[in-house]
Amino acid sequence: MKKNLFVYYAGEHEYDPNNAYGHFMLNKKFLGKYAFAFCQLPENNYDKIEMDEKAGGRVYFNGKPVPYELEKSDMDWNGYWILTVNMRDKNLKPGETYTIRVEGFRTADGVEMDPAEAILHCTAPANDAYDPKYEKHDSAALDVAREGIVLLKNDGGVLPLKNRKINVFGSIYSVFYNQSGGAGSIFPRFSYDFVEGLCKFGGFEFNPEVEKLYRENPDAVPTEELLQRAETFSDTAIVTISRGTSENIDNESVPGEYYLKECEKEMLFAVCAKFRKTIVILNTGYQVDVRDIIGSGACGVIWLGLGGMYAGRAISEVLTGEVNPSGRLPDTWGLDYGDFPSSKNFIETRELVSKGNIHRTCVTNVYEEGIYIGYRYFDTFGVPVAYPFGYGLSYTAFSARLVNADYNGEKLTLSAEVENIGGVSGKNVVQVYISEPDGKLEKCAHRLVDFGKTRELMPGEKQTLEFSVDNNFMSSYDAGTSSYILESGEYSVYLGENINSLEKVYAFTVENTVTVKKCHHYCLPKEKFTTLSKYDPEGTYPTGKLSHYETDKDSFDFAKNSRDTHFEDREIPQYNGDTIFYTDLEKNPSLIDKFIGQMSVPELARLNVCAQAWSMETNGVAGAVYRLDKYKMKSFLTADGNSGLRLSKRTVGFPSSNMVCASFNRETAYTVGRVIAEESVEEKVHFSLAPGMNLHRNPLCGRNAEYFSEDPLLSGIMAGYHAKGLQDNGVGAVIKHVIGNNAELCRFRSNSIIDERTMRELYVKNFEIAMSVVMPDGIMTAYNATNDCYTGMDEELIMGIFRNELGFDGYVMTDWTSYNTCDPVEAVRAGNCWLTPGSEDNTYTKPIEDAVADGRIPLARLQNNVKHIVKVMLKYTKKFEN
Numbered sequence: 001m002k003k004n005l006f007v008y009y010a011g012e013h014e015y016d017p018n019n020a021y022g023h024f025m026l027n028k029k030f031l032g033k034y035a036f037a038f039c040q041l042p043e044n045n046y047d048k049i050e051m052d053e054k055a056g057g058r059v060y061f062n063g064k065p066v067p068y069e070l071e072k073s074d075m076d077w078n079g080y081w082i083l084t085v086n087m088r089d090k091n092l093k094p095g096e097t098y099t100i101r102v103e104g105f106r107t108a109d110g111v112e113m114d115p116a117e118a119i120l121h122c123t124a125p126a127n128d129a130y131d132p133k134y135e136k137h138d139s140a141a142l143d144v145a146r147e148g149i150v151l152l153k154n155d156g157g158v159l160p161l162k163n164r165k166i167n168v169f170g171s172i173y174s175v176f177y178n179q180s181g182g183a184g185s186i187f188p189r190f191s192y193d194f195v196e197g198l199c200k201f202g203g204f205e206f207n208p209e210v211e212k213l214y215r216e217n218p219d220a221v222p223t224e225e226l227l228q229r230a231e232t233f234s235d236t237a238i239v240t241i242s243r244g245t246s247e248n249i250d251n252e253s254v255p256g257e258y259y260l261k262e263c264e265k266e267m268l269f270a271v272c273a274k275f276r277k278t279i280v281i282l283n284t285g286y287q288v289d290v291r292d293i294i295g296s297g298a299c300g301v302i303w304l305g306l307g308g309m310y311a312g313r314a315i316s317e318v319l320t321g322e323v324n325p326s327g328r329l330p331d332t333w334g335l336d337y338g339d340f341p342s343s344k345n346f347i348e349t350r351e352l353v354s355k356g357n358i359h360r361t362c363v364t365n366v367y368e369e370g371i372y373i374g375y376r377y378f379d380t381f382g383v384p385v386a387y388p389f390g391y392g393l394s395y396t397a398f399s400a401r402l403v404n405a406d407y408n409g410e411k412l413t414l415s416a417e418v419e420n421i422g423g424v425s426g427k428n429v430v431q432v433y434i435s436e437p438d439g440k441l442e443k444c445a446h447r448l449v450d451f452g453k454t455r456e457l458m459p460g461e462k463q464t465l466e467f468s469v470d471n472n473f474m475s476s477y478d479a480g481t482s483s484y485i486l487e488s489g490e491y492s493v494y495l496g497e498n499i500n501s502l503e504k505v506y507a508f509t510v511e512n513t514v515t516v517k518k519c520h521h522y523c524l525p526k527e528k529f530t531t532l533s534k535y536d537p538e539g540t541y542p543t544g545k546l547s548h549y550e551t552d553k554d555s556f557d558f559a560k561n562s563r564d565t566h567f568e569d570r571e572i573p574q575y576n577g578d579t580i581f582y583t584d585l586e587k588n589p590s591l592i593d594k595f596i597g598q599m600s601v602p603e604l605a606r607l608n609v610c611a612q613a614w615s616m617e618t619n620g621v622a623g624a625v626y627r628l629d630k631y632k633m634k635s636f637l638t639a640d641g642n643s644g645l646r647l648s649k650r651t652v653g654f655p656s657s658n659m660v661c662a663s664f665n666r667e668t669a670y671t672v673g674r675v676i677a678e679e680s681v682e683e684k685v686h687f688s689l690a691p692g693m694n695l696h697r698n699p700l701c702g703r704n705a706e707y708f709s710e711d712p713l714l715s716g717i718m719a720g721y722h723a724k725g726l727q728d729n730g731v732g733a734v735i736k737h738v739i740g741n742n743a744e745l746c747r748f749r750s751n752s753i754i755d756e757r758t759m760r761e762l763y764v765k766n767f768e769i770a771m772s773v774v775m776p777d778g779i780m781t782a783y784n785a786t787n788d789c790y791t792g793m794d795e796e797l798i799m800g801i802f803r804n805e806l807g808f809d810g811y812v813m814t815d816w817t818s819y820n821t822c823d824p825v826e827a828v829r830a831g832n833c834w835l836t837p838g839s840e841d842n843t844y845t846k847p848i849e850d851a852v853a854d855g856r857i858p859l860a861r862l863q864n865n866v867k868h869i870v871k872v873m874l875k876y877t878k879k880f881e882n
């Protein structure tokens with residue numbers, strides 16, 4: 001008989017009714033719902049239990065019975081039985097406390113569970129109750145949102161709006177997304193949604209009849225009569241399309257996600273047929289199908305993205321013209337999902353859900369598109385797009401002209417003068433592309449090699465932007481010789497407004513092929529496969545035949561195998577003198593080898609395992625280094641946060657990273673890192689589990705909003721500046737997830753198969769570029785395997801590529817609970833310094849001790865893993881009072 005039955009997410013919690021996600025991350029169906037999972041007590045590692053669905057039970061909201069749904073989740077969390085209660089219809093008020101009581105439910109073997117209660121303190125603060133202490137941080141979030149909004153269409157100068165009376169159609173009244181779900185989520189001090197933002201900051205007046213209709217039914221299609229009345233209210237209509245996105249769940253190529261729903265299309269066409277001035281606002285975390293939006297004749301289109309705490313204000317200012325939009329798309333918006341070649345090898349959730357238990361399925365995605373992701377494909381193969389990479393309009397016009405250009409054999413330098421030749425002030429982005437000679441390696445038609453953004457220029461004002469690109473950023477990876485090479489031939493240089501609007505400004509010749517960097521054949525796929533080639537587009541176009549999934553499998557057969565190449569560490573001599581305390585080390589860091597040399601294997605093992613699961617520390621941090629009292633170790637805490645500090649306390653709330661990236665402004669990314677660091681220092685958090693920066697291989701990856709771009713250079717530079725902002729201001733950055741984390745479906749059981757050139761040129765390169773901006777103190781390996789080895793235990797990846805070739809000297813950690821699907825001992829042996837989230841008991845330390853005893857983990861490796869942790873700690877702990 002089962003004991004200690006437990007309902008997870010019972011107990012006291014803060015609950016934010018403004019957070020559009022609820023438990024979305026578990027399953028999209030849970031949008032706006034409160035979810036309970038039936039399991040055994042935390043001491044039993046949250047073991048799931050089977051429930052008797054038919055027997056049911058009772059659920060009370062503040063003492064009153066309410067409907068609920070009970071189902072075994074086919075999505076995450078791991079096949080738990082989940083009970084959900086709708087919160088959207090509860091009219092929750094900030095400051096109030098609500099109780100949900102769950103009772104009478106039975107397990108499949110007939111045991112009745114104890115009643116459980118969730119006590120929810122409804123915390124959404126009033127919007128005007130901001131704390132002046134954080135005014136600078138909050139206004140930084142506003143500035144970032146202003147810079148990241150992208151104006152996609154502005155026919156007839158419909159924008160900025162003169163009329164403050166507006167008819168707003170769509171679901172945005174009830175579902176406004178200002179963030180992504182999961183590790184990238186924010187818990188902001190306050191937030192303005194679309195309606196609040198427009199009313200308060202733009203003085204807009206909403207048509208109450210339209211508002212009422214959509215508040216009652218977000219899927220409503222307006223009738224002709226309503227449209228007629230609305231037209232007398234105002235000649236201006238805004239149509240809104242909202243799409244959330246989250247870690248753990250990919251989006252799908254279905255109506256309501258990538259595609260518009262029928263009701264959205266009908267609304268769009270009806271509204272555009274009626275009104276003279278129509279604007280579509282895309283409140284989406286990823287690219288969606290815009291063909292109907294273009295076809296509807298809407299005059300204006302804006303990508304608002306997920307704009308953070310001040311999203312509502314920033315979009316209002318763009319609509320009124322107080323802010324001149326200057327964002328550019330960090331991704332290509334294709335005409336159809338099927339136009340993205342990666343769509344052939346991106347297994348979608350619905351396919352698996354119908355086939356078996358998603359938690360016992362292993363997925364293999366083969367990257368047959370090779371180097372041709374994003375614009376690299378559309379541009380090279382001449383495939384038309386809706387909006388090209390780098391695209392974005394302004395309320396003014398700019399000219400850009402080359403002033404100087406030079407290539408000195410190692411570096412291309414350029415300067416370009418930008419002039420505001422329009423009527424209002426604004427900022428402009430200049431993008432630099434090159435085209436390279438095809439030689440031994442085929443090349444994409446153009447690639448971004450640098451970019452810059454002006455300050456706000458008044459009409460008539462000029463600014464000169466400088467660009468500098470070294471050979472490394474122009475090289476291609478030759479898998480034959482495992483090296484980055486710059487091939488001989490002619491290189492053309494272009495200034496561009498976007499990838500489809502380029503002007504050739506310079507050319508230079510490389511006489512002889514240059515080997516820019518010699519590497520090794522690490523992390524190769526077992527099988528060779530054909531990748532897309534421009535020389536034979538039809539014969540090589542991805543087929544999807546190699547991608548597959550295996551059901552009824554808890555992990556891959558290779559879950560215990562690292563790679564063939566091993567790397568030796570120097571063993572640190574045993575030290576038996578007087579105890580060296582951490583504080584001694586802080587004063588004299590050269591004692592580090594003695595500090596490590598005095599530790600026993602159990603102590604070393606203890607430090608190689610993170611000591612805290614999520615939220616176990618009062619403030620909700622994600623993990624902590626174990627405090628070995630014997631050595632007076634100091635507290636060292638980590639927390640998530642691409643866009644804020646993901647704690648149980650309210651902090652700043654920036655736009656999601658793809659929107660930060662859309663600013664094409666290094667300073668903007670730096671500001672995000674700086675402000676998060678300043679708040680982390682205040683919360684005594686030393687290590688930020690950010691930035692997440694995997695490439696947008698496919699538009700549907702659930703984490704694309706948390707990541708930056710489809711382009712490795714743009715992604716690497718922007719993420720690098722985010723990391724620099726953190727590290728310059730006292731907090732270590734952990735760039736993640738190394739590597740190939742480009743899909744969330746079955747993310748613990750997912751294998752990305754990437755050919756050597758593509759892996760190096762794209763999926764390693766973006767990390768390398770970030771590391772050239774600032775060397776981060778941490779890297780997090782990914783949940784997935786890449787080329788048949790789990791990244792968390794891939795010695796060639798960790799020691800070979802990252803430590804030896806890229807010079808990474810910080811500490812490597814697994815992603816949280818990776819050890820459930822990959823072997824923890826192999827991970828430590830591979831150089832992974834921190835198994836996360838670990839525990840305070842010996843569950844994960846004992847296997848390490850045993851493995852050192854029988855020689856599976858060399859002592860030197862364990863010592864050096866810990867040494868890396870301690871070295872990073874030393875950089876930051878002094879700054880904090882303990």
Ligand code: BGC
Binds near residue numbers: 689815816
């Ligand atoms: C995510 C990581 C995150 C970690 C800790 C995982 O689910 O994949 O990005 O840092 O949780 O919260």
